Amino acid sequence: MPKDSGIGASPKRREDVRFLTGAGNYTDDINVNGQAYVHFLRSDVAHAKINGLDTSAAEAMPGVVRIFTGADFEGVGGMPCGWQVTDRHGDPMQEPPHPILAQGKVRHVGDPIAAVVADSAEQARDAAEAIVLDLEELPAVVNMKAALEDGATKVHDDLTSNLCYDWVLGETDDAAVQKAFDDAAHVTTLELTNQRLVANPMEPRVAVGDYNRGTDEHTLYTTSQNPHVIRLLMCAFVLGLPEHKVRVIAPDVGGGFGTKIFHYAEEAFCTFAAKACNRPVKWTASRSEAFLSDAQGRDHVTKIELALDKDNNFTALRTNTLANMGAYLSTFSSSVPTWLHGTLMAGNYKTPVIQVNVKAVFTTTVPVDAYRGAGRPEATFQLERVIDKAAREVGVDPVALRRQNFVTEFPYDTPVALTYDTGDYNGTMDKLEVAADFAGFAARRAESEKNGKLRGLGVNCYIEACGIAPSNVVGMLGARAGLYDAATVRVNATGSISVMVGAHSHGQGHETAFPQVVAEMIGIDESQVEIVHGDTSKIPFGMGTYGSRSLAVCGSAMVRATEKIINKAKKIAAHLMEASDADIELKDGVFSVAGTDKSVAWGDVTLTAYVPHNFPLEDIEPGLEETAFYDPANFTYPAGAYACEVEVDPETGKVTIERFAAADDFGNIVNPMIVDGQVHGGIGQGIGQALLENCVYDDSGQLLSASYMDYAMPRADDVPFYTVDHSSQTPCTHNPLGVKGCGEAGAIGSPPAVVNAVIDALQSGGKDVGHIDMPVSPARVWAAMNG
Amino acid sequence: MTQVSMTVNGKAVSGDVEGRTLLSSFLRDKLGMTGTHVGCDTSQCGACVVHVDGAAVKSCTMLALEAEGASVDTIEGQAAADGSLNAIQQAFQDHHGLQCGFCTPGMVMSAAALLKENPKPSESDVREYLEGNICRCTGYHNIVKAIMAASGQDVSAIAAE
Structure with missing residues (x-):
């Protein structure tokens, strides 16, 4: 019998009543008496020198309180990066300054140049249009490979190049890795892109700064996932304020998905301006502005190679990844392609030799940072795609190949710095086979074929390192915070x-x-x-x-x-x-x-x-x-297996998700209803990445997908009902509840399942297609089928 | 500034607005009714859906002045006077049809409009009707389930876990 209270029960959510009746208290719902409004004038070009910035006409506009430019922030700290990555030579990453408002140069479309504070939001916006700006355009730096070439235009003139770091994890002896590949019976190679995404929580970011002269106290209301982190970073690194005089409130927040972790310039600005203007200052992002200022996600280009012996045991794995940092280092940007990505390259498998190479690159694009999964979806996608390709190449069942190579004994020390404390990957695969009804697939495929459609079944596993994180470990790895x-x-x-x-x-x-x-x-x-x-x-x-x-x-x-x-x-x-x-x-x-x-x-x-x-x-x-x-003793390691069934219309290339099943091991579960919901949402976003979402810049650095009309996210009719099973449970061994975490699994586990399914469908139709990059749009599928 | 008058949730209201003031902004900023949310600026997300003279409308797509004399219903008017949730609201809670809550007012208002037109919608009816409402949290599973349940259909066969 399900419990009706306590651990393991699913009581109705108490927060729902206020959200369902319009009584939530989101940051934009907060208005402080006497508040002024700020509008940021943002760069409309990707890269330029600021030769002139004349605010005099704008200052004379109705309602204008004050106009701030980069000059007002000279001597004020910039936006900090919270993780210093050490490169393969032992040197620190290149870390450029990130001013609150642009100083001398703009480096991406959306880089804030000036901030107009006025009595109303409309007056602030109108006045911003009267600012006279003289920008000398410089070449945009968009393509990562081109950005690393000798003589490439530099995003930051004071750095030696556009390379933030060149990092390696795992086996550092190149010859040893090469020998493993030379000795292999089979090597599967795959080049792929994990496209840039925009997190797009439905609530745009908002900040309200308030200052009390009588007490010298600041209050910042902000759309944040971590108010104390914002307070610490803003006080210690940006504005130099005493923490005890600063209160940060993150009330109801309308989704985060990672992009509301980071400390943003607008938060520091509103805090600073509230004191400077002696008035509360409010900023509400429009959605267009969110596309230009919220840190974006993913954006990796990878070559992955998997070596197998004659018995199809994995013997070595080597990856080379270019990771886009965008124009500046967002708060945790540097950690995502390294410690949150490279460490997961072992996946659920006992591959003895692994080498992960990552070059992080500055470009004139919006900064990139953690988005739901953060590095782990990138790792999972590469690994599970290359395994699927290998299975096809050596002619074995992709599930059997995975099972053969599963880690089965715990604790397990991976070659990429983690110790998995517990897990049962065969257990979740067993659950998946039932949940996804593998047995009925052949009949469903036959039915689809009768209707002129191709049907594919895609399966993959995932593992993630969650419960971030042991402070002493992350400290050694460069984190500038305890976790x-x-x-x-x-x-x-x-x-x-x-x-x-x-x-x-x-x-x-x-x-x-x-x-x-x-x-x-x-x-x-x-x-x-x-x-x-x-x-x-x-x-x-x-x-x-x-x-x-x-x-x-x-x-x-x-x-x-x-x-x-x-x-x-x-x-x-x-x-x-x-x-x-x-x-x-x-x-x-x-x-x-x-x-x-x-x-x-x-x-x-x-x-x-x-x-x-x-x-x-x-x-x-x-x-x-x-x-x-x-302070946790280790990470937690949620893991599982996912299956997707698609139909592909060979006439149009359109992919329809027919069935989706997830079998997760989250350890012990406190509220199964909420866990289901977290998995559903993650799968929804993962299907979005696989089929629809794409953040696209043109060669001049213009963001082409900067609205909900241009950036396609899943709607209700793009997805099916999901089958979620989390009855395979190996409790975490080192925390008191034995819990592992479930928030990101869906987004990590689902993209490869979708793409594997599409490839399976095309192969079943006699099309020898090895890979299609995400999003697997009708145009790409059709081109792959007919190319 | 021009004065605009309308009925909101059965109560006569009026206020001075600029010609460019959107209905969503009038509700939020002038009336302080912040249950109606604004999630985009291209009329895509549906967080701002209200009913104007009984029809579902994206309030970010309508000028406040266009609602002169109209009867507007918002999320704040959906529960009973004693605070008890209506059937749709209750189904959203029962079936965990919301997480962060930001899209929820628009979802509930769209669902109400759907059920008025189509009292027993199929799964695909619900999914198609919601094409103007984006949710980023739930993957839609429990929203679709909740709306079907609110229509009195048995949803127990829909996979929960």
Whole structure:
């Protein structure tokens, strides 16, 4: 029987009521008395020298409060990068400055040049049009290969080239790697592109800066996944403000998918301008502006080679990737193609020799950073595509080839720096075979063929490193932050509980799922537990939500803090019952003395903690509030197997997703309904990448796909119902809940399944097509079939 | 500035607007009814869907002045006076048809318009009707399921896990 409360139950989400009735409180819903509005004048060319910038006419326009340019920010810090990658020679990456407003040059379409603050948003926009700008256009740098050629135009004049770093992971001895390939019975090679995407959370970014002269305190309301990270970066690296005088509030946030992790110039600007203008300053991005200013995702070009012995065992893997950084280093950009990508190249397989080579490249495009999965989808796509191609080339079943090479013994040290603590890849594949009904595929294919369609079945596995991350490990790898999280459990006198968490919920349902854990630990009703998040003045210093980390890291902190609460409460209960602490048991919200009929209720103990008339004051303090910081011992490793069935119309090349099944191992699961929803959403985005989405720049650096009319995302009629199975569970061995994280799996696991299915369909129609780059559009499919 | 008057969720309202003021902006900025969301500037996303004289309209595509004298219904008017959710809202909660909540007001308003026209829509009817509403969180699975459930259909056979 499914549980109706606690861990493993699926209570309805409590946050839904406000969202369903229009009572959500998103950042753009916040208006501060007396606020002014900012409009950013952004570059409409990709690369140019700013020879002149005359704001005088604009300043005379109605309602204008003040116009800021790069000159106003000389001496102010720039936007920092949070991860210093060390290259293959031991040298630090090239790290260019990233000013809040352009200084001397613009480096991508959308680079902010000036900011007009006015009484109304319309007045700010009108005045921006009156700014006289003299730009001397320079050649755009769009293609990564061309950007690395000698003599290429440099994006940053002060750097030696457009190469941010040249990085290697795994076997560094080139000769040893080559020998493994020379000794192979078969080598499969694939060149592919993991196209640039735009995260596109439905809520555009917004920032509202407020400053109180009386107290010298700043408040920033912002659309962020991690308010404390924003406060730290903005205070320490950009504006030089004391953290205790800055409050960052991320209220209801309308989706993030990674792109709301980063500290953006607009946040620092509104904070700075609110003081400079002595007025609250609000910025609301239009969607067009979001396309030009939100960090984008993916954009890798890769050659991958897989070596197999005569028995089809994987013997070596070598990759060469160019990764686009865009014009500046966004907050975690440098870590994505390296430590979040290279480390996953072992996948679910025991390949003994792996070498991952990555060159990160500056171009005159919008910066690129983490987008749902962040490096792991890129790794999975390459690996699972090359395995599928290899299976076809050596003439074996692609599922059998995968099973043959699975890691089956744990813990497993990969050749690319990770230790998988647990997993059961055959177990998830077994579940998938049922969920996807492999057995019925032949009949469905025959039916499709009767209708003149080609049907394909694509299967792949994935593994991800989540629960980011052990601070000491990431510190050694160049992270300029710790990646613990924190929770404070505050028990009120009458027994209800507020839990202040560092994680931020922007769709993940923490407000519902986190109380399930605390309530079960104590044995009280979930309605007695409330989650507080998103406000640096209310919560302990946590690192926020990304990398499928909330429950694995912040949830672990919450468990530890709740354990401290229970330990203290037992001491109080022992005192009340004149028993020994060691004899106190807590069950269903009642403390009892083992072997006796003595008991006191949870509420009696909590009241005693705050009304300590009869209290062991010599041993413990009054009150009942505990904080824990939790730094994970390892990453967590969600893994699974996905299957997609497509129909291809050979007349048009159109691909239709007919069936999609996912079998995931997320370890223990707190709320199955929410986990299903996370997987559904990830699959939706993964299908989007596979079939529809493409962020395209032309040769002059103009972004051609800069609106929802031009950037195709899945609509309801582009996707089917999904079958999701997460009954294969190997609990994480190193966190208290045994949980692994589920937020990114769908987006990581689904793109190769779709493309594998399309190739399978075309092959079944006698078309010898080895690969089609994403998005697998009708035009590309048709060209591949008829080329 | 011109004065515009209309009925919103059964209540007479009026305000001064510029000619260029959109209905979405009038609702949000002048009336403070922030349940209607704006997710794009090309009338693609549908987060701003409201009903104008009973018809689903993207309120970012209509000038406030065009709604002069009209009866406008928004997400704020969907629940009963005592706060209890209507059938569509309740089905969205029951079937986890929302995550971040940003597209949700538009989804609920579109679903209401659909069910008025087509009280028992098939899966493909729902999917086609929602082509003007983008959700980035749910992959649509539970939205489609919720709308079918709100129409009184048995959705228990639709894969949940």
